[in-house]
Amino acid sequence: MILYTPLPLELVMSVDDNTSPYQDVELDGVTLVVEPTVAGMGKIVQIRSTDPSVYLRPEFQPGQQISLSHFRS
Structure with missing residues (x-):
């Protein structure tokens, strides 16, 4: 199987083990x-x-x- 994507391999093959440096945030509904x-x-x-x-x-x-201070719990 070949997967064509512009995304980095780390994002495509990521496993939800909470070690990812990325965060999902919602800003103005996006x-x-x-x-x-x-x-x-x-x-x-x-x-x-x-x-x-x-x-x-x-x-x-x-x-x-962007400022992340609004997204901290």
Whole structure:
């Protein structure tokens, strides 16, 4: 079987063992995959949405830094 995907192998073959550096966060109703960076900040890695207009919003583009302080429990 061949799988063609632009995603990194770590995301495709990941096992939910809570060792992944990525977090799923919801911002304005959009689910984002975020990689924590410096204290309280994270870099957007992926957008998970079925709405095409979300992908055009500059604040959700991969590589953007967002504050994770609102998502801590």
